[in-house]
Amino acid sequence: MIPRLTELYPEPGRSRDLPGTWLEQRLHRLGRPESPLIFGSFVSSLDGRIALADPATGALALPEAIVTDHDFRLLQELMAQADCFITHGGYLRAIESGALDDILQIGRTAGAEDLVHWRAREGLADQPAILVASASLDFTVPRSVRDHGQPVTIATVQSAPRDRIRRLEREGFQVLVAGEGSYVEALPLSRLVSVLGYQSAYLIAGPRMLDTMLRQQQLGRLFLTMTHQILGGERFSTLSLGTRLGPAGRLRLRTLYYDKSLPEGTGQWFAQFEPGHA
Secondary structure, eight states: OEEEEEESSSTOOOOESSSTTHHHGGGGGGTTTTBEEEEEEEEOOOTOSSSOTTTTOOEEOOGGGGHHHHHHHHHHHHHHHHHHHEEEEEHHHHHHHHSOOOOOEEEEEETTTHHHHHHTTOOSSOOOOOEEEOOSSOOOOOOOHHTTTTEEEEEEOTTOOOOHHHHHTTTTOOOEEEOOOOOOOHHHHHHHHHHHTSSSEEEEHHHHHHHHHHHTTTOOEEEEEEHHHOOSSSSOOOOOOSSSSSGOOEEEEEEEEEEESSTTTTTTEEEEEETTTT
């Protein structure tokens, strides 16, 4: 049975199929070569937890309680609309260690095969390119990226270790500077996306990248799944970990859908926001 959603905003009460909900946004058509659309998504509990400390290792990880098949479908729909993925060294290290799944390709999981055909119909490349933001350059590019022929560019900072830059260049990757401080910044990263010819970029990143994107007004859309649970936990991560955002953190609601069936009958909201400066 195809899961159904109830629209809460802007057309309250209307019912629709879940598949196709985010594809209909046509995000890949909203960006321009000189001004690419950068968008991202998160899933959280009602108390704002996006990650909790693992009891065994102490490492912060996505809580299984907030993971659902419905959210994962919509995540893949967002990713399918990207010319490139912006990710970071921490995620690539987590793939290598087995702590996180490799989701750097479209259509590799059951039920997502239609997204490959959707990209072809929309004139997008077989797979998105990869843009890695990393100050330390302490990571290995996953084998899956090479196997699928995805172009890879590395964005780093002025003070990045020279030996690691040379290693990545020997492996055939272009390494470019996108920040003068201790981390890669949103504005030069956005300019890099434009220089590379990409019009839409999806963030596979965490709170730090979201923070710089908001502060430097480079985030075009934010998608948030909020499951109707209070998780608690003494060590956790949430959407923002820095100083107060102020006006940069103001968002406007564009769409809101209600899924009453998952997780385990408690329900969840699927929301789309646009930064207040847009």
